[in-house]
Amino acid sequence: xxxxxxxxxxxxEASWLRVCRVADLEVERxxxxxxxxxxxxxxxxxxxxxHAVDNHDPYSGANVISRGIVGTRGEAPTVAxxxxxxxxxxxxxxxxxxxxxxxxxxxxxxxxxxDGDVHxxxxxxx
Amino acid sequence: xxxxxxxxxxxxxxxxxxxxxVSRAEQDISLTILGExxxxxxDRVGLxxxxxGAGAEDLELDPAVLEDPRIRLVTGDPVAQIDRAAxxxxxxxxxxxxxxxxxxxxxxxxARPPVRGAEHPGCFVYRTxxxxxxxxxxxxxxxxxxxxxxxxVVIGGGLLGLEAAGALQGLDAEPTVIQSSDRLMSAQLxxxxxxxxxxxxxxxxxxxxxxxxxxxxxxxxxxxxxxxVFDDDTVLETDLVVFTVGVxxxxxxxxxxxxxxxxxGGVEIDxxxxxxxxxxxxxxxxxxxxxMCVGLVAPGYAMAEVAxxxxxxxxxxxxxxxxxxxLKLSGVDVASxxxxxxxxxxxxxxxxxxxxxxxxxxxxLSDDAKTLLGGMLVGDASAYGALRPLVGGALGGDPAxxxxxxxxxxxxxxxxxxxxxxxxxxxxxxxTIRGAVHEEGCTDVAGIKACTKAGATCGSCVFAIKGLVxxxxxxxxxxxxxxxxxxxxxSRAQLFDAVRVSGLTTxxxxxxxxxxxxxxxxCKPVLASILAVLVRGHVLDGENATLQDTNDHVMxxxxxxxxxxVVPRMAGGEVTxxxxxxxxxxxxxxxxxxxxxxxxRIDMFGARLEQLPEIWRRLVDAGFESGxxxxxxxxxxxxxxxxxxxxxGVLDSVGMAVNLELRYxxxxxxxxxxxxxxxxxRECAEARGKDAGIIATAQGWNLYVGGNGGxxxxxxxxLVEGVDDETLIRTIDRFFMxxxxxxxxxxxxAPWLEALEGGIDGLREVILEDSLGICxxxxxxxxxxxxxxxxxxxxxxxxxxxxxxxxxxVNAPSTPDPDLAYVPERGxxxxxxxxxxxxxxxxxxxxTLEVRR
Numbered sequence: 004x005x006x007x008x009x010x011x012x013x014x015x016e017a018s019w020l021r022v023c024r025v026a027d028l029e030v031e032r033x034x035x036x037x038x039x040x041x042x043x044x045x046x047x048x049x050x051x052x053x054h055a056v057d058n059h060d061p062y063s064g065a066n067v068i069s070r071g072i073v074g075t076r077g078e079a080p081t082v083a084x085x086x087x088x089x090x091x092x093x094x095x096x097x098x099x100x101x102x103x104x105x106x107x108x109x110x111x112x113x114x115x116x117x118d119g120d121v122h123x124x125x126x127x128x129x
Numbered sequence: 130x131x132x133x134x135x136x137x138x139x140x141x142x143x144x145x146x147x148x149x150x151v152s153r154a155e156q157d158i159s160l161t162i163l164g165e166x167x168x169x170x171x172d173r174v175g176l177x178x179x180x181x182g183a184g185a186e187d188l189e190l191d192p193a194v195l196e197d198p199r200i201r202l203v204t205g206d207p208v209a210q211i212d213r214a215a216x217x218x219x220x221x222x223x224x225x226x227x228x229x230x231x232x233x234x235x236x237x238x239x240a241r242p243p244v245r246g247a248e249h250p251g252c253f254v255y256r257t258x259x260x261x262x263x264x265x266x267x268x269x270x271x272x273x274x275x276x277x278x279x280x281x282v283v284i285g286g287g288l289l290g291l292e293a294a295g296a297l298q299g300l301d302a303e304p305t306v307i308q309s310s311d312r313l314m315s316a317q318l319x320x321x322x323x324x325x326x327x328x329x330x331x332x333x334x335x336x337x338x339x340x341x342x343x344x345x346x347x348x349x350x351x352x353x354x355x356x357x358v359f360d361d362d363t364v365l366e367t368d369l370v371v372f373t374v375g376v377x378x379x380x381x382x383x384x385x386x387x388x389x390x391x392x393x394g395g396v397e398i399d400x401x402x403x404x405x406x407x408x409x410x411x412x413x414x415x416x417x418x419x420x421m422c423v424g425l426v427a428p429g430y431a432m433a434e435v436a437x438x439x440x441x442x443x444x445x446x447x448x449x450x451x452x453x454x455x456l457k458l459s460g461v462d463v464a465s466x467x468x469x470x471x472x473x474x475x476x477x478x479x480x481x482x483x484x485x486x487x488x489x490x491x492x493x494l495s496d497d498a499k500t501l502l503g504g505m506l507v508g509d510a511s512a513y514g515a516l517r518p519l520v521g522g523a524l525g526g527d528p529a530x531x532x533x534x535x536x537x538x539x540x541x542x543x544x545x546x547x548x549x550x551x552x553x554x555x556x557x558x559x560x561t562i563r564g565a566v567h568e569e570g571c572t573d574v575a576g577i578k579a580c581t582k583a584g585a586t587c588g589s590c591v592f593a594i595k596g597l598v599x600x601x602x603x604x605x606x607x608x609x610x611x612x613x614x615x616x617x618x619x620s621r622a623q624l625f626d627a628v629r630v631s632g633l634t635t636x637x638x639x640x641x642x643x644x645x646x647x648x649x650x651x652c653k654p655v656l657a658s659i660l661a662v663l664v665r666g667h668v669l670d671g672e673n674a675t676l677q678d679t680n681d682h683v684m685x686x687x688x689x690x691x692x693x694x695v696v697p698r699m700a701g702g703e704v705t706x707x708x709x710x711x712x713x714x715x716x717x718x719x720x721x722x723x724x725x726x727x728x729x730r731i732d733m734f735g736a737r738l739e740q741l742p743e744i745w746r747r748l749v750d751a752g753f754e755s756g757x758x759x760x761x762x763x764x765x766x767x768x769x770x771x772x773x774x775x776x777x778g779v780l781d782s783v784g785m786a787v788n789l790e791l792r793y794x795x796x797x798x799x800x801x802x803x804x805x806x807x808x809x810x811r812e813c814a815e816a817r818g819k820d821a822g823i824i825a826t827a828q829g830w831n832l833y834v835g836g837n838g839g840x841x842x843x844x845x846x847x848l849v850e851g852v853d854d855e856t857l858i859r860t861i862d863r864f865f866m867x868x869x870x871x872x873x874x875x876x877x878x879a880p881w882l883e884a885l886e887g888g889i890d891g892l893r894e895v896i897l898e899d900s901l902g903i904c905x906x907x908x909x910x911x912x913x914x915x916x917x918x919x920x921x922x923x924x925x926x927x928x929x930x931x932x933x934x935x936x937x938x939v940n941a942p943s944t945p946d947p948d949l950a951y952v953p954e955r956g957x958x959x960x961x962x963x964x965x966x967x968x969x970x971x972x973x974x975x976x977t978l979e980v981r982r
Contacts, residue, residue: 022939022940023939023940027939028939029674029675029934030675031647031675032674032675032682032934034936034938034939035937035938035939036938036939036940036941037937037938037940037941037944037947040947042938042946042948045939049647059948063689063691064963065689065690065691066691066946066948067679067687067691070679070682070683070687070691070738071650071679072649072650072653072654072675072676072678072679073647073675074616074646074647074648074649074650074652074653075616075646075647075648075649076615076649077615077646080647081649083649083650085678085679085687086687086689086691088650090649090650
């Protein structure tokens with residue numbers, strides 16, 4: 004649903020990688036996925052969209068973002084870090100509430116949903 | 130063109146001037162600060178803190194101010210000469226600097242009285258960090274030479290003298306304060322107030338002699354001070370002398386440069402802080418305004434602000450000295466403000482003295498007793514913050530109310546005039562604070578601090594600021610919002626009733642009907658808790674799972690590295706040897722760090738998400754269940770051993786504790802609940818620090834409620850006494866359910882009870898006399914809880930759908946988080962620090978080398 008087209012000109016090394024089934028995910032509760040040594044947090048929202056951000060929490064240094072509470076802030080779908088409660092926009096990875104700390108953002112992966120599978124755009128450049 | 134500004138002196142007032150100038154300057158400036166001491170500007174007012182263990186660096190003033198690229202600080206190179214014609218200064222090292230404007234902030238030096246022998250080693254003054262360092266070294270050296278506590282004489286009984294005496298005491302020396310006038314702190318206090326202060330100081334082990342002049346200091350054959358001689362020819366033996374007889378303005382540079390100086394010392398300034406040379410200002414203790422120099426920092430700060438404003442083209446004026454002081458001397462509160470000595474014609478005074486508790490308070494009022502003119506407070510200066518801003522204004526109530534002991538009658542609150550100075554450190558008026566609320570949108574003390582700097586220095590005005598902000602918000606028709614978050618306008622109590630009455634059972638239906646959006650980390654756990662009480666069911670049932678706070682979601686407590694700790698229930702703190710062995714085996718097999726909790730049970734740390742079900746399986750098989758250490762729910766019932774074993778025990782406290790823990794286990798609440806049961810009045814279970822504390826007496830159980838440990842300790846209050854088991858349990862049932870129904874989010878029973886209408890009496894009416902007619906509902910709700918309890922761990926193990934959530938990665942279900950790293954410590958493990966990870970000294974990659982899969 005949230006398919007983003009791959010532009011080969013800008014991401015020559017990137018490729019779509021299948022991670023899991025959409026059915027493996029639960030609405031408004033994250034799951035972690037392992038891509039090599041990189042950890043990704045996957046979130047399925049009520050509208051059927053899937054978002055992929057860093058599982059690594061830049062504020063605590065622990066791999067816990069997938070275990071945060073999902074919600075909304077205004078129009079933005081969000082996840083709150085379970086460690087120190089910073090709130091991130093799932094669409095951009097931007098931190099919307101730093102709890103008084105310096106700004107830090109989560110990396111975001113483009114997601115492709117195809118035939119019930121979740122694919123992430125991965126590549127060396129990232 | 131860049132304006133060159135040079136400041137002579139690098140003390141507190143110079144620092145404030147620099148802060149004010151560079152934070153407001155829009156034009157190009159360069160600021161050079163030339164200091165005599167070899168240190169960066171430090172808090173001279175806080176010098177005594179040095180003896181409490183504060184190092185020189187702790188006393189340093191905000192270094193960020195001086196990091197501004199427009200500022201250059203030169204220390205250890207005093208100015209030797211000012212050439213007004215050439216507009217240059219020359220330093221001791223020979224450096225020459227030109228200036229467009231020169232600011233003198235040279236301060237004062239400590240005076241040494243004309244006493245014979247005042248130059249002997251062992252004689253000190255009390256002004257700079259070097260002074261106190263030398264004093265400390267001397268005390269320590271003499272104490273070890275003499276093999277006994279050092280005796281010290283402090284000459285001068287003003288506030289500096291008392292600080293020095295307190296400092297000596299802190300060094301285990303035995304101080305005596307010598308005062309030439311008839312009382313201590315004669316500049317701030319009258320004779321009765323001085324007498325009360327003297328008693329309080331003497332009670333603290335500091336000897337005091339008044340009406341005594343010192344004529345000479347004697348040295349022994351070893352050259353060390355060994356006594357002082359007084360004007361009545363008596364001798365007092367001592368090992369050191371500290372002179373605190375006043376300060377002398379450092380006006381020698383100004384005099385040499387031909388600036389007009391006051392007959393009693395100090396550089397004369399006008400209200401714009403300019404000296405007789407318009408290119409030179411003087412601020413702080415060196416400045417003489419209307420013939421007077423003052424050794425307080427607040428007027429110096431006010432002058433610094435005026436001088437900075439004038440240099441930037443403003444028109445600020447120095448309005449005169451505010452001599453108000455409030456300080457703590459050896460633990461004694463002293464404050465003096467306004468016309469403290471009632472010199473205004475016709476002034477009246479109201480005095481309250483309590484010699485037993487050592488409190489003396491005096492208010493000075495106008496002849497019609499309506500306007501506050503000043504006052505002095507000794508022993509209890511808590512009213513200072515409320516009173517000082519009222520000087521010159523109407524008192525707005527019975528003056529006696531301000532003088533009564535704290536905690537009694539609430540002092541009336543008069544509306545402060547806009548011009549009243551609320552924060553004297555930063556010279557911020559009530560009007561400025563009101564403006565910050567209206568125009569800058571400040572809604573709390575933190576906002577006001579950031580916006581106006583009020584309350585940021587000494588903090589004594591914080592409550593006054595809070596009151597002002599609250600009053601302004603109320604006037605604007607805004608109250609402190611009780612809304613849960615952006616998704617619900619209701620408070621938690623309102624939402625509880627809405628869910629109860631509507632009979633809704635899911636988050637989606639509740640937020641659709643009563644809220645908006647899809648919730649957040651504030652409202653979701655609140656609804657999870659409400660639904661757990663009203664609808665019950667497992668925390669991971671259906672949509673419930675998405676509402677749970679991190680810890681509830683996996684029924685364990687998240688630690689700093691993202692792993693969890695596991696705590697099985699040990700009701701009442703009882704555990705069998707077999708149980709201990711099982712826990713020991715599990716901890717060993719999974720490499721878990723183990724520690725006893727404060728709630729009489731065992732915590733095992735370092736379990737990974739995917740290991741939790743395996744660990745629970747072994748615990749459940751051995752007869753353990755979840756201890757709900759993760760929930761906003763009943764935690765533990767702590768108990769002493771009671772009448773079954775203890776020779777003093779009156780009733781079976783362990784039996785009752787087990788009974789209560791099994792009754793309330795799993796009960797979800799606005800915040801965690803802790804209980805304690807003591808078997809006799811010795812109170813070994815510390816039950817009065819708990820939400821509900823039960824203490825056995827010969828007449829039956831006493832129940833105390835609303836206690837709290839932690840950051841805001843509070844003793845529980847007696848609700849019922851001498852009751853039997855059945856009455857006790859029914860009363861706790863209702864207390865808990867009434868709390869669960871009406872408390873705010875994350876509000877523990879202690880603040881809930883404080884805010885409850887009628888307090889403990891109001892609570893008694895509701896749950897014992899049934900004044901609201903809800904007791905049957907409360908009883909029924911608790912009965913449903915008790916009947917429907919199930920162990921969350923066992924229920925999870927029995928449900929494959931729930932177990933599926935406990936996978937480390939959706940595409941690698943049993944692969945451990947590869948980033949976990951541990952180091953050994955005292956025979957166990959702990960998470961590696963960032964430095965340890967970088968250095969690669971991490972011995973263990975996971976808490977276990979796979980024992981079980």
